[in-house]
Amino acid sequence: MPNDSEAPFTSKLVRTSNVPKELIDVAHDYNLDVHKLDFRIIKSELFISKPKADGKEGEFEEVPPHDKSILESQEMLLNPDFHIKQMYDIEIFPSSVSTAFDGMHLNISGNKSLTSVYALIEAGSTIQRCENISQEILHFFNRRKLRARILIDIWDKEMVAQLNTIAAKVEINGSYTFEHDTKILVSQSLNSKSTVNDKLELHFEAKKQHEDEHGKVDHKSRSYVTSVLVDELLITYTKPQAGTNGRDCRGRFVQAPEAVAANVPKFDVDVETIEIREDEEKIEYRSKKNGYIAIEGGKYTIKEELEVKEISFKATGNVNAGTQGDIAIRVRETDAMKDAIGMGVEVEAKEVIVEGNVGPNSTVRAQNIEIGGQTHQTSSLYAPTIKVNLHRGYAKGTDVQVKRLEQGKIVGETVYVEQAMGGEIYGKHIKIGTLQSHCKIFAGKTIEIEKIRGTENSLSIDQTRQEGDDEAMKKLDKAIDTARIAINVAQKKVDEHVAIFMENKELIVEIKNRLLKYKEANAQMPQAFVEQYKKFQDLQNLINLLKKELHLRTEEHQTLVSRKVEFQQDILDAKIISREPWHGHNEVKFKLTYPEKTLQIVPKEGQEASYYYLKFHEEDNSYSIANEPI
Template sequence: MALLDRFKKRSDTQEQSVPTAGDFTKMTIETGDLAKHIDKVAQEYRIPVKMIDFKILSYRTFYRKRGEKKYKEIKTDQAKKLRESELLLDPDIEIRQQIKAELFKKERAKAPVLKMVIGANKAMTKIFLTFKKQQILQYSDTMEREILAEIDRKMARLGLLLGVFNHEDLQGIVSRVVSTVRVNKSIDEDMQIVLCEGVEAEAPSPARITYHYKHSNTGKLDEDVQVDYADRGYIQTVSEGDLILECTKATEGHIGRTCRGEVIPVPQPHIELSEECEGIEIEEGIRIEEDEEHIRYIATRKGYVNEPRQNHFVIQDELVIDEVSFRTTGSIEAGEDKDVKIHIQTHDEFADSVGSGVRVETSELRTHGNVGSGAYIKAKVVEIGGQTHQTSVIEAKEAKIQLHKGSVEADSVEIEILESGKVIADVVRINKISGGEIQAKEVYVQSVLSNAIIKASHLIEIEQVEGNGNKFIIDPTAQRGFAEMVEKIETDLNERKKEVATLTQKIKRLRTKIHNEKETIDQINQRISELKEQGVRPPEALINKLKEHQKVIKEHNLLLKELKDVKIEKERLKSELKEMQSSVFDAKVINHSIWKEFNEIKFMILNPPVEAVYLPKEGEMGEEITLGQTEEGEFILNRKGS
């Protein structure tokens, strides 16, 4: 029985030594994991965690290199500088914090000074603090201190490092929030700030090469422009100073750090240059610029980028190919301003050098071959040694064509044979015409067969007329841009007429005003003279009235001068328009051979709209034909033997 009593007594003693909720009041702890330590205390005293509150007394920050035994302490006032150092980018650096706190029992639920919510991004590199919208807040002198303490408590519970990644002006932000509460007694809308910000991980990037020249000629497509599916970018043109290639060097990247100081790992970097960057070769026409991050290859002249072998680049201005076709090259749009010269060496005289439906835009194009149906050529200089299809179109500064059946527009055109084609130019020289239409300023033809329509604004000169059904027309509107020039002159003339009307009206009003005030102004001048003779200063009102009148006179005179200038400009425009319309009187049709019947010579008068026509007879000697006008105003054709 005694043994049983001793055992019972020992058990009672053990039960009495277990802490209970009633035993917990407060304690001071020092820990590296505050939340875990509070959980442990709660379990030990058998009380809910929410019944334990705490106050942070102090904290200490330490770091060490992996493998080292001891931690080194960073003083609290130096902790923020840790973020600026290279230590955070070293994956072998471990950071921890020791918090000294006083734990105590919550006596009753205490409303927070302000409602605050903490959130974070997925990587825990950014922690956000939101001051929630609240009404009827009570300001106190301790509010700022209490808010800062509450922020530290929230961060400590989440294991966030204190004082290391904090917003550099956190205290200033809190102070402004408190000032708002003090003035408004409320927070009218949620206010969010970045409470602390760690280090974002940056993944390493390998070296890469960018072929800028392959994208420089592409842009946003206009919805109203039809897409040319034949354009496959056969050549890529550049201008001086254009960036052709760019090698971006490899970057190592770096680890990140969460706001708890934990390492965010990144893959091992690949820092070698790519094979493309290592093996690039260049020739004349390209220069290199290099910095820490890039190697740039820049064009030093116009042309196109040629890569004769892999990673070997050169700027060239001449392209020699066998054909331009949908099958081989697609359309070539090098642009007139890039100084690219295209030579098409067609070996089959019956094949098209420029195939059906393709476009070629370049500085110069030369070929001995033909131009296919629906083909379009635009260049400064075009030379076609073969024939052009009826549906082909050529635009150029200078064009030289062997056999032309299509359409060409240029400043200067030379054609060996025109066969039912169309020509628009300033100056046209043709050896033989068999049908077709010409519109130009000056036309020179060696031999005209039949059914040609030749229209010129200044001169038509023919060496030999061999057929009939031809029309030789002198028309001022045949000059390229004539309609636009006339329209501009007429528009300017109408504007000047409106200005004359407006100025005349203004001058009339001012002249009336000056006339009506003349008697009053004369009286004022007389009164001022009298006062000056008496040695009395004239009243300011009289002086001001005189100044206003003089200002009106000055404005009137300026308007008169402006009206004169506008009238002179109006007369100049009328004279220019008349000269353009009357240029038909200086134009000529010259035939150095005898005439064939059924041909027609016509002069078009614009003002008034009249046609003067001459139908030469068979065998009539060649003549120089011009337009004249009798004293009665009748238009006649003057013929002068050649």
């Protein structure tokens, strides 16, 4: 190792088969940064060793530079006893001198087996013109290959062709810039085919896993059943496939390992519900119908009906079978002191029939729901068809039937409540068997009551509250206000530009007449006149565009107002009916949306069975509540 008194490192001649190692050794010996060292290739020699007839390894012999055909022989390259190596005479020196390639930013990278190697060049990299550019660019790429221990001057025909094209462009233009990230194949040896070990994938199991926002499995959301659709891929068995040997770009023989068969299927399937498709590479198991996958009698099968004692986090977890499938769920628990559907559980299926109770903070979604017990006040039901024995929670559907309502909330199209003892009901057609006290009822078309046994009830015909709130009307009012503001803004712009046009109208006419005279005289028009007249034309075009904008905004406003009027278009046909005499203090209301106004009346105690409706008075465009006996 040099001592401190020696002169600074200038260069070193080395013969080696491992350039990176030599660079590291020089950097260590002279206390230098290896990244600040460069080298020049003085000479490269290629050696091969052929196997002998007796199977022993042969001696290495040099391959003439003009005859490398043996390296194209697939038979020889696939012989593990055939060896390749290169020796290089190089000069190592500090990389302090600027070169034509200082603007090049590239990395050498290959595939997993290193049978294909690429130079990955960053966009914006540049090459400057220099003497013997074709040789220098090839030398530059070869140096980068040697740093990655990739053999040079063999298996590189594509690289040489591309570099010659680039060198020609540099020669003509003085430089070359890579406008995009560029990939150049710098070495291509004999590809090997990777060995494929067998693999068994249970796709239906993956569907059960729900990840949270941090990518971790949320076991709380894990579904008890896995719903599947017709022709859905359930299981894939990838067969073991033997690989092929090859030779990498460092000259090494690539031995393909033997394929492992450790996951051969040991299960059976019900061929009536699951189809088996097999080819040379894999076996697929696909569902023949909608349902959920289950194991029955040691076989995978697809079923449509699920019967359980209870649904809870302890027993099943969530049951997300999907409302669009064909799965029907029946929950058998009937103990009045227990929940058939437990606290916080989510249930989703085509049909859900619960013989018992629905617990707090639980949610049920289906096409058809039947609850034989009671619903907790924090539970929620969503289905087109809903039937509930005792309802204290929230239910939203199309056809909702409840035997007993106790402070619950119902939203539907057609609603029938056998006994209402407080709560809220929203719908188009609402029918009550027995009305007790403290109910708020909002209907779009009819409210029909068989018996009134309570007081402090509010019965409203309100087109805006059929979805359970007045958000639709609030959004519409906001849209109308926004449209009105847009009209005002558009009108102001039109007025401002029309005023400018009118102020300059006489000047416009004068310039136009002058330009016509120049045209008639076949004389050249003054550029100032032409530009001024063009400005006036642009102004006129802008005014026309602004007027179109104003017209569109006005039409939009009228459409929104019309939509508000439509909220009450059926209100004159709406009725609030009592099949028995009226009792107690109960309010009857009709809400108008245009003009916005609520009319209300309290039926007199003992008033005969009758119906209330809204009457329109054409003489003064007013409305009043009218009453007719049944």
